[in-house]
Amino acid sequence: MRWQDIDQQPCSVARSLAIIGDNWTLLVLRDCFLGVRRFDDFQQRLGVTRHVLSDRLRKLTEGGILDKVAYQQRPVRHEYRLTSMGRDLYPVIVHLAQWGDQYLADDHGAPLTRIHKQCEHTLQAQLHCRHCGETVAAQDIRVEENAHWKGKILMNNQG
Known part of the structure; x- marks a missing residue:
């Protein structure tokens, strides 16, 4: 089985890992619980590339772990907040x-x-x-x- 198909397994651990199962994602979650919400703050704390961070935040948002919420309109800027699924x-x-x-x-x-x-x-x-x-x-x-x-x-x- 390929890693990108791990969420198809009849296993709750495998399905969970499909969303949170890499080192950067767990570090993003750690920082969320420490109060970090904004992209630039995540990037500064983690030292991760913008591309990787963007991908992990997208995955967490699509997975229902984070909500992407606008905090500024001009220019539009977002922050990431834990959902109840994320807080769990x-x-x-x-x-x-x-x-x-x-x-x-x-x-x-x-x-x-x-x-x-x-x-x-x-x-x-x-x-x-x-x-x-x-x-x-x-x-x-x-x-x-x-x-x-x-x-x-x-x-x-x-x-």
Whole structure:
């Protein structure tokens, strides 16, 4: 299968990667969550070419992750705002950053600290079961195929 056809797979991870699955896109999302909205600000922070940035912002907009909103009429200028679909990616970004903080930080430690505003403590994001409230890890989860996809997916149900 070719990368450009990855969104055709019966797999939610593959379909998600079709929209957010490259390094520049994840860095654009990181910056969105840090409050960046304008093209020139993204380009300055990321050091990416205009062409690549334009392509990633277009892909995120077409994918429903960002809205392109005019903030000036003459000349017309736009900013990019996270949609509710985009804001729902926050846990993904936080967990990815937290993983990097734990395993990839240098001697100076993590570059950013996330503070929970309500209690003023450092955030330690965890996956919880919505039903019972328990913290869960990969070994605590069983994966089952949707009846519609039965037999169409190669899967290892061992977590």
